[in-house]
Amino acid sequence: MMVQAGWGAAGLLVLAMSHMPVAAQSPTIPVDDSYTVSSRFLANQAAHPDYRLPVLTTVAGQQILFDRLYKTVGGRELHSDVFLPPAETGSGQAIVLVHGGGWHSGNKSNFYSMANLLAQRGYVVVLPEFRLAPEAGYPAGVIDVNDAIRWTMSQAAEFGIDPQRVAIGGESSGGQMAALVAYTGGSTLFSGGSDRAPSVNALIDIDGVIDFTTPLALANENRNDATPAARWLGGSWEQAPDRWREASAATHVGPNSPATLVISGERDRFTAGMEKVLPILAAHGIPHHHAHFADQPHTFWLFQPYTSQVVAEIDTFLQDLQPAQTAAP
Template sequence: MIPGAAAQRVVDDSYTIGQRFEQYRDKYPGIAWAPVVWREGQAVRFDRPYKNTGSRDLHVDVFKAAPGSPARHQGILLVHGGGWSAGNKNHFYALANLLAQRGYAVFLPEFRLSPEAPYPAGMIDIGDALAWARAHAAEFGLTADRIAVGGASSGGQMASLLAYAGPSGLFGDGKDRRANALIDLDGVLDFTLPETLKFENAAGEGSPAARWLGGSYERAPAKWREASAASHVGPDAVPTLIVSSGIPRFTQGKDGVIAALDRYHIAHRAFAFENAPHDFWLFEPWLPRAAAEIDSFLSSLAAKEPVAK
């Protein structure tokens, strides 16, 4: 070990874009690896440290709104997927790039995954990342109360939980963990439903969710309920966009969440692809439509905001 270096940690590199592309290329004709094409003058701040865990720094990449794009003054913090144990913030580079070119500032945090630390460590991390983004909002042309949280797959589950439960103080100071919208890309919303458990608890203690939550549903039911975003939907819930691959297992709990949002008269929208892979945000031809759905939803919310006098 080099003096002063961070302690070694286990890294799960089983979930990569290349691995998924090989898995999907014969099943989805026309699938293509999404390019990242920069505009002249576009700026990205890579690996800004946003917290120290006591053993290492955690970093966030920030895609600034591209020159010449509409003045959205809206930020989006995106949480990557990977079964709570794998994945990387760079998986969102293609989507972040498209959103930046539509005028959004996009924050991509790294966070502790289950091989390093179980729940709620990763939730506390993304809550701290949101707090960091709020504290640095002016640097990126934003105000603190105009930052949405979103994520994909397990990251969508985490983002949903932060959006609905963060203000309560469950994962740190609630006033710094308030988002103005939620974007859930194929993320489970209720861990406790029979259809969810059929998949997420199928391997018992060895399932990715169990490894993250510290035990199977039978052994740790209270944590599974607490980690269900649907358990936290109340009158102060944020406007919600759910974008689905069309594969029902990945958005279990959606109907209950939408019913609750309707009950509290909170704006929401759901869009489902047809014949799309679970990881649609990684690949063309689905990626541009996902970016367009996010832009359309956030634009609709902005249009309803009172005009400043």
């Protein structure tokens, strides 16, 4: 079933539902439900009593398109949820956001609150599901994200966006994946059978590892071959060093890398490699910015008042990248 939400003339949220054919034999998909907004809220509530669970409040003219099919692989459907701004406020910029969860868990709904607020600032926000490690290891999910970007660009006319202005972002493991996709855009890596992977105009990495091979990342991600990273990559650093290097976004940064915003909390381990990448971007004159939220633990962006603050950082950064307006003669 497909659900499309929008505001009617009476100011009421209207849901239009249409039934889609269901495959006779759908594949069984293993699910790890350990990473949720509620579980992270409970883990941080005592130390951060100011945290508030997200509440979505839409505005007139805004639309939310649920479960739009963007890809089918081996009988498996992959969908995106799309948050559209009111038509008169659209900026033409799209953002594809990749949820976190240690490459094993999480859901596109984790980003609903942030996507809703970004849409109200004029952005089209696409939240794809992708294959997680219990279903398919590296690099399946990375290829899926590239296909979600490609699909977003193909929907430019419907969504009211410029296909040259599609950004990729993510949180935690999703930030790592977003950085890897951003810095390998335009190459044959993770292209999913196409000649080249799509290129994006910006990266938004929220607490995502940028270089697995740094001592800091290895100390946390390579404690044994059962860490989330090792399970996703199919082995420890000692067992699969080439794969760990390839999966490190810092390996691929260069003169054609997109503008980059890194958002971090209290622990540097989650953005390991940033200290290597930002100077390279600076040397090539590529816009970049680091927004640090001191004393905030990992996943702080899931909760208010910080969701709104992160959205403001993203908006400010992307506003600076907008094409210059030419005055009418």
